[in-house]
Amino acid sequence: xxxxxxxxxxxxxxxxxxxxxxxxxxxxxxxxxxxxxxxxxxxxxxxxxxxxxxxxxxxxxxxxxxxxxxxxxxxxxxxxxxxxxxxxxx
Numbered sequence: 001x002x003x004x005x006x007x008x009x010x011x012x013x014x015x016x017x018x019x020x021x022x023x024x025x026x027x028x029x030x031x032x033x034x035x036x037x038x039x040x041x042x043x044x045x046x047x048x049x050x051x052x053x054x055x056x057x058x059x060x061x062x063x064x065x066x067x068x069x070x071x072x073x074x075x076x077x078x079x080x081x082x083x084x085x086x087x088x089x090x
Contacts, residue, residue, distance in 0.1 A: 053078035
């Protein structure tokens with residue numbers, strides 16, 4: 001998933017921008033807040049998982065993060081990190 005020509009700092013900036021510019025405001029707030037406060041502490045593998053998760057549609061992400069629908073197992077770790085952060089900040 002990692003582009004070998006992209007620096008870690010550039011990747012974090014790109015993902016932060018994508019986090020704040022989603023399709024629905026709720027996901028802007030959830031993913032943007034996570035990006036601002038937690039993303040820099042993720043490992044490369046966790047960033048890979050997070051980036052894969054972010055390629056999903058906002059409505060699906062919202063349903064999975066809010067546990068209104070079961071999440072795909074391959075996204076469980078990334079979704080759980082975001083969910084835990086969101087619940088900590090409420």
